[in-house]
Each structure stands twice: as structure tokens, then as C-alpha cells.
Amino acid sequence: MTLFFADVEGSTRLLHLLGKRFAPARARMREHVRKAAADHDGAEVDWAGDGVFLAFSRATNAVAAAAQIQRALAEEPWPDDEAHRLRIGIHTGEPDLAPDGYTGMDVVIAARVCASAHGEQIVVTRTTRDMAGAEPLPGAAFRPLGRHRLKDVPAAVQAFQLLGPGLRVDFPPLKTLTATSLPALHHRLVGRADALARVEALLESPEVRLATITGPGGAGKSRLALEVAARAALDRAVYLVGLAPILDPELVPGAIARAIGARESGSRSVIESIADNLGGAGALLYLDNLEHLPTVAAQVTELLDRVPDLQVLATSRTPLRLSTERVLPLEPLALDDATTLFVELAAARGVLLQDDALASVHEICRRLDGLPLAIELVAARLAVLPPSEILRALGEGLALEMEGPVDLPERQRTLRAAIDWSYQRLSPGQRDLHGALAVFADSATLDDARAVAEAGPAFLSDLEALVGWSLIRSDSTDGEVRLSMLETVREHALGNAEAEGHLEELQRGHAERFLALALEAEGHLAGTEQAQWLERLEREFDNLRAALDWLLASARAEDVLRAISALERFWRAHAHVGEARRWLTIGLELGTNLAPDVRADALWASARQAAAQSDWQAAVPVLQDALVLFRAQGRRRDIAFALSELAFIALRRGDKDLASSLSSEALIIARELDEPRATSGVLAILADVSRIRGDFEQAVAFSDEALALRRSLGDATLVMDSIYHVGVSTFAAGDYVRSTEALMATLELAGELGDALYRAAALCMLGAIDLLRGDVAPAHPRLDESLSIYTALADDRSMAECLCALGGYAAATGRPVDAARLWGAADRLRGDSPLEYAEPAIEERFLSVVIDALGERRYLELRSEGRSTGTETTAGVLVGERVTK
Numbered sequence: 001m002t003l004f005f006a007d008v009e010g011s012t013r014l015l016h017l018l019g020k021r022f023a024p025a026r027a028r029m030r031e032h033v034r035k036a037a038a039d040h041d042g043a044e045v046d047w048a049g050d051g052v053f054l055a056f057s058r059a060t061n062a063v064a065a066a067a068q069i070q071r072a073l074a075e076e077p078w079p080d081d082e083a084h085r086l087r088i089g090i091h092t093g094e095p096d097l098a099p100d101g102y103t104g105m106d107v108v109i110a111a112r113v114c115a116s117a118h119g120e121q122i123v124v125t126r127t128t129r130d131m132a133g134a135e136p137l138p139g140a141a142f143r144p145l146g147r148h149r150l151k152d153v154p155a156a157v158q159a160f161q162l163l164g165p166g167l168r169v170d171f172p173p174l175k176t177l178t179a180t181s182l183p184a185l186h187h188r189l190v191g192r193a194d195a196l197a198r199v200e201a202l203l204e205s206p207e208v209r210l211a212t213i214t215g216p217g218g219a220g221k222s223r224l225a226l227e228v229a230a231r232a233a234l235d236r237a238v239y240l241v242g243l244a245p246i247l248d249p250e251l252v253p254g255a256i257a258r259a260i261g262a263r264e265s266g267s268r269s270v271i272e273s274i275a276d277n278l279g280g281a282g283a284l285l286y287l288d289n290l291e292h293l294p295t296v297a298a299q300v301t302e303l304l305d306r307v308p309d310l311q312v313l314a315t316s317r318t319p320l321r322l323s324t325e326r327v328l329p330l331e332p333l334a335l336d337d338a339t340t341l342f343v344e345l346a347a348a349r350g351v352l353l354q355d356d357a358l359a360s361v362h363e364i365c366r367r368l369d370g371l372p373l374a375i376e377l378v379a380a381r382l383a384v385l386p387p388s389e390i391l392r393a394l395g396e397g398l399a400l401e402m403e404g405p406v407d408l409p410e411r412q413r414t415l416r417a418a419i420d421w422s423y424q425r426l427s428p429g430q431r432d433l434h435g436a437l438a439v440f441a442d443s444a445t446l447d448d449a450r451a452v453a454e455a456g457p458a459f460l461s462d463l464e465a466l467v468g469w470s471l472i473r474s475d476s477t478d479g480e481v482r483l484s485m486l487e488t489v490r491e492h493a494l495g496n497a498e499a500e501g502h503l504e505e506l507q508r509g510h511a512e513r514f515l516a517l518a519l520e521a522e523g524h525l526a527g528t529e530q531a532q533w534l535e536r537l538e539r540e541f542d543n544l545r546a547a548l549d550w551l552l553a554s555a556r557a558e559d560v561l562r563a564i565s566a567l568e569r570f571w572r573a574h575a576h577v578g579e580a581r582r583w584l585t586i587g588l589e590l591g592t593n594l595a596p597d598v599r600a601d602a603l604w605a606s607a608r609q610a611a612a613q614s615d616w617q618a619a620v621p622v623l624q625d626a627l628v629l630f631r632a633q634g635r636r637r638d639i640a641f642a643l644s645e646l647a648f649i650a651l652r653r654g655d656k657d658l659a660s661s662l663s664s665e666a667l668i669i670a671r672e673l674d675e676p677r678a679t680s681g682v683l684a685i686l687a688d689v690s691r692i693r694g695d696f697e698q699a700v701a702f703s704d705e706a707l708a709l710r711r712s713l714g715d716a717t718l719v720m721d722s723i724y725h726v727g728v729s730t731f732a733a734g735d736y737v738r739s740t741e742a743l744m745a746t747l748e749l750a751g752e753l754g755d756a757l758y759r760a761a762a763l764c765m766l767g768a769i770d771l772l773r774g775d776v777a778p779a780h781p782r783l784d785e786s787l788s789i790y791t792a793l794a795d796d797r798s799m800a801e802c803l804c805a806l807g808g809y810a811a812a813t814g815r816p817v818d819a820a821r822l823w824g825a826a827d828r829l830r831g832d833s834p835l836e837y838a839e840p841a842i843e844e845r846f847l848s849v850v851i852d853a854l855g856e857r858r859y860l861e862l863r864s865e866g867r868s869t870g871t872e873t874t875a876g877v878l879v880g881e882r883v884t885k
Helices: 011-039 059-075 105-116 126-132 193-203 221-232 249-260 270-278 296-306 335-348 355-367 372-383 387-397 410-423 428-438 446-453 459-468 487-499 503-524 530-539 541-553 557-566 568-573 577-590 596-612 616-632 636-652 656-673 676-692 696-713 716-732 736-753 756-772 779-793 796-812 816-830 839-854 856-869 872-883
Strands: 002-008 043-048 051-056 086-092 096-098 101-103 122-125 141-148 157-163 210-214 238-242 284-288 311-316 325-329 473-477 480-484
Touching (some): 011 051, 011 059, 043 101, 051 059, 059 157, 101 105, 105 122, 105 157, 122 126, 193 311, 221 238, 221 284, 238 249, 249 284, 249 296, 249 577, 270 779, 296 311, 335 355, 335 372, 355 372, 355 387, 410 487, 428 446, 428 503, 446 480, 446 503, 459 473, 487 503, 503 541, 503 557, 530 541, 541 577, 568 596, 577 596, 596 616, 596 636, 616 636, 636 656, 636 676, 676 696, 756 839, 796 816, 816 839, 816 856
Parallel strands (some): 086 122, 210 311, 210 325, 238 284, 284 311
Antiparallel strands (some): 043 051, 096 101, 122 157, 141 157
8 A cells, every 4th residue: 555645834834824815725735636636546544734645556656646736736826925835755565454544654654754855845765666666657757865764663764756747856855863963065075985984884883882083183084974974874863963162061961962852851960861862762973073072071971871772973183082982093185185185176166177287286285284174275265376376375475384382283283374374365354354253152143243343344345255265154044144164263263363362352242242132132032023033042042152151251140140031031942941040050159249130030030940840949949039039129010920930830739729829919919010911920820720729710711811911912922821721721611622722723833933842731732632532543643742842851740741641542542551550650750749731631531441441459550560660761661662552
């Protein structure tokens, strides 16, 4: 059976963009799909929103239908904003036929292949390609896309793209686990065949846990490692972590966590969270540029100890000196290989060297010691200088033998000379701009570069010169130009700036620029452009980190706390909570003479970050301290916020009387102030209090009132929170229809804002409603994704809510043993907290089913067994290995 999945790329954006025009446009798309299915004997299995699941008895029919659909949609006279671009995934296998449709791993593979594709693209698996033949349609063929790892699919899948008349050809790489994290390879790897074979041979041995490529700066360690990683990514998950911008070894685990998608936790170390994510995946972790972080060796050791099937590939100028390490020294290129690289780089820039130039090229490479980075920098000058002139310039103006610091390798000094050769040809203004750009941690926008450099009218021409000399790289994404430089070039520029006495001034300018950005962002993060500002802050995260670290080192704790407090929403929305709490802790310790309002805001921010990790024990005393300061300063609006937050925590801890008292006091203050933000926040807490006390009508009324207030504010995050509360309150009142509508709206807003917390919350509630309404099929994927998010966040209480619902799913699908164990695991994670949200309804609906199937004694034994597992990791394995099979 050939399984065909398709859905519309960017459907949520289309829905918002088109409004009432969306439904007719979608209907036209569906007509084309249905016609193609009918024309090629396909059966409609399921329509879900903008996605379709078809089944064909012949692979050639499925491929023909896909081509017909894409051509028809391409020919459809859409207005520019209405175009529906389908991504199509096709897989042939032997799915199981259940009463509610096809099931099994082949269905998962087909759906994941579809999800990996791009709009207008048709991707098929190897089995479909083989059965459809080399030319499935007249003039058509298949292009191999390599082997890819897909989510929830144990083995890598070989993928192919259908090419043919009327079909789009060029697409970005597939969106798969294999395709993540690695940049594109822009030129061929020259002269490294032996080194490549040695590294790959080491990594093929499971006994080798850590391989480190060492060598002088500019020898091509990173380029070789990237080649190894790209080839390995055909068969396994590979993650690249660039450590050049990281100066503090304590931040390395956070960088790794971001690269692999792990979330920080208040109760567990970042290394433990990373280990949970990587365990059992057989992954390759590529750590690039370690030499400036000597203490990272201990972190690598701990990670290898915790993840037995993990391998680490590292690049460093010196070995890590670990007993498990295999070191592969990388020497400069042989002279012939260096010459080949020079010629190929010239050709890539449109310069075809004549035979009479090869002698000069050969001599240039000899003088550059065969270092690939130096060769790349010099080859870039071919646009303005022929090889003979470059050779003359080397002889006249650049002393390649100039020595640098005595603790650097010999060829490190040579590379610095090669970089300095370019630097010496810059004007004073270009040199100043180069030094200013070096203080950016990762990259810079044009505006930020101009501001920190305090550049004048010559800014763009100076920048063009720097790009032309390959001292600066210019990349454009989504219309925004970002400027960056190689790390060794950055080191050279920083050294010059320090020697000339400019570095401190430049770092101060950089820090104050990003301090101003943080303070400016505060208002936008609560306004109509908050999604765009969250994205902007994430792009500038390395620069923000560098600025905050510099401010701390300069004893400007008050500025650090002002910035951290201003970005309070950003830290939570993008899961940088651990780092925010670290800066807050240090800043509050160092800030002995803080202005009272700054200290109060910092305490409030600290409490909010702790609450984001469900660290109630840390959050409450800090909140209470903030409340004292708010009262002393007469900040009644903030008093209402602090009381509301304390009420929320009290409710989560099961003390509804305290929650009621605190929220009632907060409401009096908020209404006296006629302050809609504070009032709506209190109403949200009162809705929860009323719900838990069984007054569902009042809970819904409070939720609706809060939502109305927040809509008037235009604050998408607050609106999302209130819509979610409407969903929870109406669920408790038994109105599943309205609750589902509200939770789906929450899910949509969470997607627009990139908010994982509300996505997880909405998915968990929706999964529970599915179960309670008897619609079992969609429940599991929703609950599984929600649990994955909460597990990554290490939010035990919310994980318990998911496990409770998954226990209901197990009971509903005839797995009473799993249900009892899942409920036991939920008990352990829930601790002393009471049942809430959908948990009471789930147990009421399914508990008797489980006890009737097992008997009360066996049920209690299994629930106790589940309780003894104790950790979210064990609970996750329980779900993945038992419920989903």
C-alpha cells in the first residue's frame, strides 16, 4: 500500500492573512487533490484541517497524483497572497488496517516525510522510488536527497525528490533530524582524504567516545570536522555547537542544550537535561573551538559518562588531555594540495588562472605555510591583484616570520601575519571599523555596527572594503544583513584594539548599545509587536550575553539588573531561564547599594524566573521581599501583581484559602487603581480559585472578564493566557465545545509567539478532552508532544498532568497495566499537590475500568510500582516503549 500525506505550508499565516477568503481558497485546493486522487484510483483516508491522507494500491499512481496536484496548484490563478503550496510525502509499506484507519510505523514514516518537505515539493522514500521505477512518469525522474533521520522513526530513511515537467526543482534541505545544526559546505575539501579516513575510522568504533582534531589556528580543523559531521549525518543525528563566542566555561552546557533543543530546569543540572535528550540516540556531538575553554574537559567527561552511546568530535588547538580521548593532529596542507585549493578558490570567485600564474601561486602557498585560512584570505585578493602582485606584496610588505606571543604555536604567528597583511592595507577608518566589529560576540546588524563604531559618512564604503578583503563576512537573511568575522580574524582585531587603547571604549559602547536594546524591548514585549521582538532578542542573544557579562565585570550591577528585569518575558518565552537566574543572583549579590526600585524589580524578575521552572521554594521568599519593597515605595500596581503571583503559587501548592485571601486583596487594589493589566491578572487567579472550589459559573465569568480586559490592551501573551483560562474554566463547567475552541485558539497563538509553555498546556488539555469525549486517536500525539515539552522543561507538576491523561489513554486502548503504572509515575511527580485541571475527570472516567480489569490489589501494586520509578526519564521511557507500541 502506498501512503500519501500532504498539507499546506504556512497554513496558519494564510488563515490570518486571508480571513474570510481562506475557506474558498482551501476549497479550491481540496478540489484539485480530490480530482487527482480520483483520476489515479486513490482513496481518501482522512482530512485534518489543511492536511490530507490518501492511500493508493500502486506507487506509480500515487506519484502521478502528486505530480498532477502540484501542477494544478501551480497553474491555479491564485492572487499572490492566496497561493496554497502543498508539501507531499509518499511512502510504500504494509500498514495495519484498524477500524479507524491505517496505523503502524509505515504511516508514521509517510507523515514524517511529508513534514520534512517544503511547499511545492514531492518527497518519496526508497521503497516508493523502487516500486515506481526510474521514470515513473514521462520525462520524470527521482533526485536522491540522502539518508535522513525522522522523528519517532528508529532507522534512517533514504529520501528522493520527484523531478519532472511543470514541477519546481530547487528547495532548501529537508527539515529532518539529520539536516539540523550543520551549515552548508561551500567548497570542496582539498587534500584531506587521509585525515578524513582516519577520523571516520575512529568514529566507526563504538569504543571511541571522544575524537579531537588538533592543530594550529587556520589549519582547517573545523572544515575537516564539518566534512566528517556532514557525512555522518546521513546515518545518525549530528549536532554542531560553535563555542568560539563563549568565554565562560560555565555557559558551555547551555550552548549545547540550545543546539540539541534541551530545556533548562530549576531542579536538575543542564548536563542532566542534555543527557536525557541525547540518551539512546547514538548521536554525534560536534564541539567546535575548545582551546580557550580548558575546564570544559570535565563537562565533556560528565556528559560521556551519562550518555553511553554518545560520541564527541571536537576541534581544538590543544588536546583535552582526557583518558578517553583519541587525538588526530592536523598538519598544514602539502604544497601541491595548497596550490589546488588556491586555484579552486580563485575559480569560485570567477578568476581563471593561466598556466604562467601557477609558479607564483605555488610560491604564495609556500610562503603561507599551506594554511587553508591564510590561503582563503589571500585568494580573495585576486579580484584586484594578480598572483605576481600578491607575491610581490608578500615580499615587500608582509613579514610572514613575524613572531607573536611566545606561548602560541609557530604557525599561529604565521597566520596572524597573513591576517595582518590584509589589515595593513586598510585605511585608518576601516581599521577602526574592523576593531569595532570585533567586539560583537557573534554577528552585528548594520545599525548596531554603525552605532558602536560611531561611524561617519564613509561607513558603507569602509564596510565594503572590509568585506572585499575577507576580513568581514556579510550574510543576508530575510532582508536583514548581518556582519561577522572568522574567529582568528576577530582575535587579531581585538589584539590591535587593545594595543591601541581602544578596546575598553569599544566594549563599553557595545555593552551600552545592548543595554539600551534591552530597556527598549520591555515595552515592545508587552505590545503588538512582541513576536518580532522576541525573535530579534533571540538573534542578539550572544551580544546580550556579552554585554551583560561586561557590565558585571565592570561593577555595573544596577545596569545588569535593569536589563534582566526589562527582558523578564524573553527569558521565560525562549527558555533562557537558567542564565537569567544566574545573572540576577550575581547582580543582587554585587549590588549592595542598589536603588530601591531596581532591587524590587530584580527580585520580581527573579521570582518570575523561578516560578517558570516551578521552583516554588525559591520563588516565594523572593516574591515576599519584592512585595515589601513595593509596599515601601507605594507601587500599588506592582503590589497587586506580587499578591497575584503569591496567590497563584499558593493555589499550585493546594492552599486555596491563602490564594483566595491574597487574590481578593490584589483585586481591591487593582480595581481602585482602575488598572486593566493588574485587574485581569487577579481575575485569572480568581477564576482558578472559583474553579477549584466548584463554582464553575463564577470561574467562567472571571475568565471572560479577564479576557475582555486583555483584548483591549493588545497584549498577545496576556490574551493567550486568558483564552487558555477560558478553556480551563469552561472545561470544568462541562462545556467541552467552548473549551476546545478556546484551547485551539491558545495553541494557534502559542505557535505565532513561539511559546512552548502554552503550547504544552493547550495540547495536554485537548488530549484529555479527546479521551473524555471518546475520540481516542488524536489524544496520544497531543499528549505525547505535551509531555515532551514538559520533560525538556523539567516541569514535574505539569508532566504529572500529562501522565495522568496518558494513563487514561492506556486504559481506553486496553492497556490497564500501563495505565496503573503511568498514574503511579504521575503521583510521584505530583508530590503533595492536589489533582487539578483534567486530572480528576480522567481518573473518574477511567479508574474503574482499570480496577475492573486488574483487580484492586494488582492495580495498587502496579500504581506503587509506577510511583517508585520516580523520575521523568523513567516516565518518558514508560510512555514511549509501552503505550505507543
